[in-house]
Amino acid sequence: MSSLLLFDIDGTMLRAYGAGSRAMMRAAVEVLGERCHGAKINIGGALDPWIFEELARHGGYSIDAAAHSAFRERYTVRLIEELDAADKPAQAMPGVLELLGALREQPHVTLGMLTGNYPQTGAYKLRRVGIDPTWFSPIAWGDSAPSRPGLVRAALAQSPAHQPCDVIIIGDTPRDVHCALENGARCLAVGTGDHSLEELRAAGAHEVVADLSDASVLHAMLRAGR
Ligand SMILES: [Mg+2]
CATH class of the missing domain: 1.10.150 (DNA polymerase; domain 1)
Known part of the structure; x- marks a missing residue:
């Protein structure tokens, strides 16, 4: 799986x-x-x-x-x-483009997205930084469910072969962590947003990383999940 x-x-x-x-x-x-x-x-x-x-x-x-x-x-x-x-143009976070490129080549990985963004504006932001929204399937957008935990279920509904235990949420806020925990999924929290690694760990993240330029933690989670 x-x-x-x-x-x-x-x-x-x-x-x-x-x-x-x-x-x-x-x-x-x-x-x-x-x-x-x-x-x-x-x-x-x-x-x-x-x-x-x-x-x-x-x-x-x-x-x-x-x-x-x-x-x-x-x-x-x-x-x-x-x-x-904007004075400062939008930009991809460190290591993200490289990581997405590598993950797209991996046969045992399904690349999906879960975001609070509306579809049109979320896709626009991604394209601005060189990320193609069509790389991701399933996608749960901000209007796919009334709550973030509901977005996990919306993503799983698009991908019936997967169970909650197959899911790894990758996000930067306690809300990302909580939506994983509420659904029995795992969470890799990243410190590239407004929350410290300590906050994200305290929220219950299974793993935390400063940014995604070091993919070793994610790869270890993938191995553990198989
Ligand atoms: Mg976020």
């Missing part, structure tokens, strides 16, 4: 230096209103539709499917602008 790797995007495969957050705030203010400003939202590992709901809740705005749809469209436009205008 192959292992199913589910890679997170932001803070794990790439960093965009806040372009996503800035674009979301601009889109929310344009679609809902100025009262979205000042919202304190823990966005690390959160699902994009939930972030939109939190922005609306902060501003006291009622939302419906039409508002959400308008937000998604506006966010896509603003994200492209923010990425184009």
